[in-house]
Amino acid sequence: MPMKAFVDRENEFAIIRAFVEQACAGQGGILVVEGPAGIGKSALLDRVTAAGGPATFIPLRCHAQVGQLEAYGPLLDLLAQMEETRSRRKRLLRRSGESFRSRWPELLTLVPSFGPTLKMVAETLSGPVPGAPLVDNRMAARSIAEAVLLTLREKQPVVVMIDDAHRIDGSSCAALSYLSSALADQPVLLVLAARDDELTDNPPARHLVEDLCLHDMARRLRLGGLPVPAVAELAQLVVGRQPSASTARRITEQTGGYPFLLQYYFSEEKTRLALPAAAVTLGDVGNELAGNSNPESGLADQVGAVIWARLRRLSDDDLRLLSVASVQGREFHSKVVARLVEQPHDAVATRLHRLGKETRLIYPVEPDDWDESIGSDRYSFEHDLLQETLYRDQTPSQRRERHRKIGQVMGAYSQEHPEPPQEIALDLVRHHRMARDWLAAGRAAHDVACRLATTGASTREVVAITAQGLDDIRRMRGSSEADRLRAQLIELMLTASELSWRTRPEADGTVRLEALSTEALAAARTAGDIDLEIRIRYLHGKVLLYTRGVPAALGPLREAWERALHSGNAVSILLAGCEYGRQLPKADVAAGLQVLHQTETTVAGLPEVANNADPVVQRARYMLALQLGISLFDAGQIGPALDRLRTTIPAVRLRAALGLLPIGLNYLAQVEAAAGNLAESEALLTEAVELNDGSEPDGWHAVNLAYLGTRMTLDRAEPAGLPLLEQARAEAELTWQANLAPLVANLYATSLIAMAATNPIHYDTARQILEECLSETRRTGMRRSEIVALSLLGRLHLAVGDTMTADGYSAAAVDKLREVDWRLAAVCVEEVLYHHSRIQEARGDGEGAHESLRLARAEVLRKAGSLTGPARERFLQAVDLNQRISAGHG
Template sequence: MPAELFVGREDEQSAVRALVDRACDGHGGFLIVEGPAGIGKSALLRHIQEAGTPADFLSVGCHVQVGQLEAYGPLIDLAWLIDRNRPKRRRLLRRSGEAVKQRWPELLTLVPGVGSTLKMVAETLSGPVPGAPLVENRTAARAMADALLHLIKERFPVVISIDDFHRIDESSCSALSYLARAAEDQRVLFVLAGRDDELVANQAARLLVDDLVVTGLAQRIRLRGLPMSAIAEYAERMSAADVAPVELARRTGGHPLLLRYFLSNRRELALPPTPEHLPSDLVAPHPEGIQLAEQVRLVVAARLSRLSDDDRRLLAVGAVEGREFHSSILARVLDMRHDGVADRLHRLTRDTGLLHLLPPNTWDDRLEADRYAFEHDLVQEALYRDQSEWQRRDRHRRIGRILHEYSEDHRDLTQDLALELVRHHRLGRDWPAAGRVAHFVACRLSQTGASAPEVVKIAEQGLECVRRAPEDEESCRLRAQLVELLLTASELSWRTRPEPDGTVRLEALSTEAMRAAEGSGDANLRTRSQYLHGKVLLYTRGVPAALPLLREAWHEALKNGDAVSILLAGCEYGRQLPKTDVEGGLAVLARAEAAASEDNSVRQSEDPVVQRARHMVALQIGVNLYDAGRLGEALARLRATVPQVRQRPNLGLLPIGLNYLAQIEAGIGDYTEAERCLVEAVGCRDDEEPDGWHAVNLAYLGARRVQDRRDALGLRQLRDAQVEAAVTWQANLAPLVANLYAASLLSMVDADPAYDELAGNVLRNCLDETQRTGMRRSEIVTLSLLGQWHLSRGDSQQALQFSERATEHLREAGWRLAAVVAEEILYRHAAVQRALGHDGEANESLHLARALVLKKAATLDGRLRDRFLRDVPINRSILEEAH
């Protein structure tokens, strides 16, 4: 017997085909297909698709269980579906479906031309980017509609069906309202298919339907029972020609699902009584006093009622697990022998048709279970609803615990499984357990190569759960840990701009972690949350606000003697201290690295925050050695560490490590290798959510192309980097991008004089920001470049004022500061001094620059030393002019 038999519906087919043809001709629109469950809404569209049409067909659903709504759910799935069906070389996201499907904001922001506005959609929901400001819902819905239409265009002509529309979320309805008006002259037909009897309970969906129909933006088709001729054809094709069509109409109302049930089980299945009378037309009526949708539910209930109490209880537990369920989990929840449960499920599959066996996967093997699916959503829904609230909650908790137990040693933890673990604990309203599980699966996903947004998504769900738990030491500890993981995983994409009231949401999260750590009674956790808050303040307010807190956390960690705390606090303090004291930063990092290497708990830790810190310390020591002028050690350290980072996931460390290595490769004159590192670093990002380090890497790459090859593409990359840095605006990174952009513009003024004024604007804005945030390293570079800019315009006195301020700041730092090439600052200063006729002072500056170059050269051996002195233009110029 075919699983689904399609007969009749000629008028409806003609109406739908006409709309599809119109859409193919560029007159798109919306079609609303309504009817009770199982009436054949999806089958109608499949039949038209199979009959052949120029249009492509895409189908998504509103998959909501027990009232859980996810904003933009079906539209997110649609974007994911389009991307999944692209050729691999054109895919926006090069990860598995399980990974991509949960990362809709990053996927949508890839759309050319609208990516910069689509981020607002994520921000409206607080997205996977902590610190993202909230935006007005209508603006986000409009952005979603625009971006989705942009995505859809590559599949024109296309028919997009959204099944179970009665379950759709309010945000999707807002976006669809915009799409309905934009689709009128596009080659797309949207089909919204849903249960009309349940639509009344979804106000947003009902209002959208009414608006589209009244304004003429949508046509409406209501599917009812099949006419007599179709009922007769159905019976004949089911080899049941001996059953009178009139009797079938009386029994089923012409409902396809009821027809199949009745004809497949006519000896055993007793349908609820229906009236004798049929109208003069051929369409079977709703049974008198009972809506057809309710008739279907009664039939499902009748079929289930024929089960024994034990079988019904068995399937009820399966319904709690979901539309798919596992035999071994049922056995454990019910405290039964697994082989007995497996036998009963096999018999139920054979005798009732209520469920069917699915092909096994690796998770099924892990569970040592058969996996089943219910015959129809209605079966699962009926079984789920026919339980008390307490029963459902208790069974969700049991299933969640069992899944967690099996997953602890399951290395192939997928995003879908991770979400299932959290879902069962949430529905069981076991908030502390849900928080624990979320932290567990987020940590596990980070170890198995999941992207940072995936990890953040789970951590956010866990944080939401633990906020609802009673406040005690355990919930406080979980809360602090989840915030720490959330902020660590999302660091590259932090948003730091203050809200209109002056608050910064990013700071609110780190403050929450500090309060939670205080309530945990864990001194080491207090230290961790303190360094985390200091790290956030560095990004949001700059060095003066951050360093005291980081220093305090560092000394507290040393006092407590916990190796993990020493590593974490030392990693961040050692990263930021070189902005004022390079040697001091190196000493802190060395001590943190030693503490980590001497402690087994650190070496064996699977905490992704700890793992990331270990590699970050190694990378930071490498770049700080470079800043200290110890080029040979720096190169050896980073060439050894970057491949280790590349081999394992570390929550966004690779683009940072590649940037550090590129700086050193360029610093010794290997520009080809530097550009290769930067190209890889820029490509590391597998989403398009703006992030500070992507902007920095893109700016370095653009600067290399401008300065090495005078390539106009480099300027475009620098402009893009400047825009991206402005979106995230991180106090320690945005000025780096601005200075690289300005320096490249100045080098290209002869190609376009307009670059001169643009460079001046960029530098003036950057100076204001660096003075506000105390980012001294970038302020020095900006002052030096402003000196060069004024000199090129013939204003030598102004040039001297800026250049002297730069060299004075650098002198105070002992001529060594992170991300500042002292000899380059001195060389520019000498040019200003010489322009004013201060030859003696210019020579002093050049000789000091020469001494710094030679001191660095002494840390290199043989060929590397020769290349450093010969192939680095600034070094060659300094040596020639000083001589």
């Protein structure tokens, strides 16, 4: 056995010590310490003994042997121990076998004072001995009790601890019953430590304990599993390192907090486990402890012995009932078990209730609404290892068949009683998967992921579930339904994970995003579903935008839009129109806005239920409203843009549908800043940044960090904004999304140029960033970011005195703006024109500078025309750029 470490049990220890002190004061009695195997009863008694005190502590144990020779077993052991302490010359030695039977009466006569009485008892128990008188059993029990009491008086005060008392023989129970009435005024404490769930198998022992407690002649103390803090403390003692709180919780759930299981786990596994500071992965801990560990370690055998010590007392029918229940999991439903064993639910419910009360292997769980709706009790196994031991005691084919039936039963209940709890829905997926019913597993995974997505669950959860469902579908042969599910799962997975898409090629040169969207497109075609194919085609175009840029994306997006219009399906028009109208402004703002308005008009009558049933549709509905807001802004209509975005954001906050909130907050922050509401803009960006939990790189988190850092450096000349921009660029590098990474690069360069007045070294960093950005935007066709990079390079070169180079870059930016009729998404036309006028003035081109300023003023006034009252005045007077344009160069 590995080294024992003792933790916790302070309350239980104090209770026993209080009984010890009462006994020492002359108020003896009996204390029953109960608990299942491995719960730490023996360790607690050892600790009480080690603590010592004025009393004499006598530890005893009941043995597993059966038969007449075990009669009065622990009490004769007690007498033998007392005899050994009395005299070295004469000692009572217990033997086993025929030689002991024949010598027992003679040996007992060596015990002074009560030897003759014990001799008669022994002769009766040993069988006929020539010339021996017969002794009544009651007289024998009374004689043993009197002998024990007489002997104990020589050592008072005394504490007798009988461990494994669930094995005690009936004769000893009779003697203890007589003895109990005499202890009240004696300085003697008798402690019986027993497995309460095994007392049922020993009627004399059970009747003794019940009778003593009923007549207030004994007290009961039940031990439970160690709490989480104690488990962590035990790990520190055995392994030498504290686990994290979450790890300690998981270990406690696995073992039920049983000290025996914990001691073996930590001692045998400490080299492998080493309890890292981060959470330990315990998915296989149950496998290790339940029978899949290294056989040389002996751990599986030890743990199995402890668990089966409790299970072996079950009848075959009860064991089968719990075995079936273990397939459902740590928690299970009586009604599901009844369906699997094909027995009336009432009978099964009764048996489970009885098992819970008599064995404590299972316990009832407070039912929730779903349990009540299906009319079932819910139970939990005492701990994971118990459930896993039962589960692994079944053949693989048994487990698969039972998983299949559970999946069918739970699936039927889910249809009859909609909206099962999330854990039930996820469990349904697991059962189908364990049964290798791949189509059912994929279908359930899609249903669960859709439900989670529409309720604003973690996108990571949605992505993980859809990925598992996709893996299940890929395991089966192709069919129309399987292909449809494959396309739908990929659609949902990509939509949910858009914020964290990574576009860098794999080692083999493929881009995972493109491979997935191509797979989905092929599956949609094979399924023969025209509307699904339209949906996947627009998704494929979106992926190409992120991986290859605008030119590669607009073709598939336009094709999806045209097919949707031809089909007349409102959902297809919403999905394709939203995305095409979202990306088209990167090449043509007016055309993109027209597509968005047309989409909004076409789908105005789309029932609200369509939003709730499909998270992709729900997301598109909100995205359409957000995109109309930002596209109105790009078109110079600041007032309408503010109205629409301010109206939409509260609804998005409530639904948090598939990661739209970071995008929506960014859009509104841009418009608020342009309107002169800088504090509001910074607050929105701060909220958007805090939405990310830091678990993985996120393209829009990088964008929001960059905008927030820029607000800090430009509006407040706050150097602390630069670290945010550095972080944003590093994060954008990891995801490198063709439409977002250049935005981050340009924002970072803008702030570096602004801060270079006090630290010129920033010019070199900004130049490098802008030149890389310019090269990338020309590759991907991201014209908006190309124009901004050209303008910024012009400003940078002007700042360092290179007016000729500055004019070349800035003029190129203006020319490209003129080509798109001065309208392009995410490009502030008046800003480009204003800085170009400054470069022209520095070059001595007064007339050109005047014309550029005139165009800039006209653009400011055009935008101001979309605002009224104080909002218009604030736009004209509070926005620094607008003031400088109005005043001329400054």
